[in-house]
Amino acid sequence: MADKRVTSGIKGLDEMLNGGFLPGSMVLVRGAPGTGKTSLALQFLIYGAVKHNEPGLLISFEEFPSSLYRDAESLGWDLKELEASGRLHLMFTSPEVFLASLEFPDSRLNRLILEANIRRLALDSVTHFNRLTDDAQELRCIYTSVANSLRRERITAILLGEEGRAEYRRAFQGGLSFIVDVIILLRYVEIESAMQRAIVVLKMRGSNHAKEIRHYEIGQGGLTILETFKGCEGLLSGIPHRARP
Numbered sequence: 001m002a003d004k005r006v007t008s009g010i011k012g013l014d015e016m017l018n019g020g021f022l023p024g025s026m027v028l029v030r031g032a033p034g035t036g037k038t039s040l041a042l043q044f045l046i047y048g049a050v051k052h053n054e055p056g057l058l059i060s061f062e063e064f065p066s067s068l069y070r071d072a073e074s075l076g077w078d079l080k081e082l083e084a085s086g087r088l089h090l091m092f093t094s095p096e097v098f099l100a101s102l103e104f105p106d107s108r109l110n111r112l113i114l115e116a117n118i119r120r121l122a123l124d125s126v127t128h129f130n131r132l133t134d135d136a137q138e139l140r141c142i143y144t145s146v147a148n149s150l151r152r153e154r155i156t157a158i159l160l161g162e163e164g165r166a167e168y169r170r171a172f173q174g175g176l177s178f179i180v181d182v183i184i185l186l187r188y189v190e191i192e193s194a195m196q197r198a199i200v201v202l203k204m205r206g207s208n209h210a211k212e213i214r215h216y217e218i219g220q221g222g223l224t225i226l227e228t229f230k231g232c233e234g235l236l237s238g239i240p241h242r243a244r245p
């Protein structure tokens with residue numbers, strides 16, 4: 001039987017993913033500041049909650065709650081209303097508290113996951129784990145413990161990774177790219193003196209996926225995937241140039 005895919009809520013992205021994520025996948029979304037990582041994660045959670053009645057949980061190490069509500073409102077989303085209806089849960093915490101709570105079946109986090117039947121989760125962002133240790137082995141243990149907890153509950157999870165921060169490179173020492181099932185890259189590219197946004201699926205375990213690099217925009221309703229970049233090479237190196245005819 002074909003796997004029922006978990007749709008991302010972003011039509012063009014689902015096409016790139018051959019229909020969506022495989023259930024229970026761990027997805028790493030990498031991108032520089034402002035590329036739209038938090039927006040993509042919210043879109044995934046809100047779509048699941050509203051269209052599929054799948055309760056979602058956002059765990060943020062990141063934003064002040066007030067700025068998250070404000071940013072979401074600018075994209076047309078009323079997070080307070082979704083929270084009040086029990087379809088979306090937001091948890092503002094620290095990496096330390098989050099990791100400790102994974103260990104305790106009776107923690108607020110684990111009770112919420114079970115009682116609210118959380119099916120979709122987003123973690124904003126995993127880069128914060130990197131400041132907990134300088135030891136690559138220990139970092140790998142942290143990622144593995146997060147992955148095991150999520151996989152145990154068969155939750156489809158989006159982990160956000162901030163590129164450009166010095167700590168980010170250490171995430172690779174922790175083997176994060178090997179632990180996750182899917183990697184999506186969000187990039188700024190400069191073409192003829194204009195900044196454009198590019199999205200690509202780098203890896204998807206257990207499934208075929210599009211290899212092309214596509215434009216996207218952010219606005220009301222979140223991310224919109226546009227056409228494929230044509231006639232350019234070197235987009236991912238950050239030094240695009242025209243393809244030779």
Ligand SMILES: Nc1ncnc2c1ncn2[C@@H]1O[C@H](COP(=O)(O)OP(=O)(O)OP(=O)(O)O)[C@@H](O)[C@H]1O
Nearest residue numbers: 032033034035036037038039040074075218219220
């Ligand atoms: N209403 C809007 N209309 C158009 N663009 C918007 C709107 N709201 C946000 N954006 C764009 O989205 C970007 C921020 O998106 P988001 O916060 O999801 O990025 P991020 O990758 O999570 O950033 P950070 O790394 O700083 O957390 C803004 O820089 C802006 O360009």
Ligand SMILES: [Mg+2]
Nearest residue numbers: 037038039124
């Ligand atoms: Mg963000």
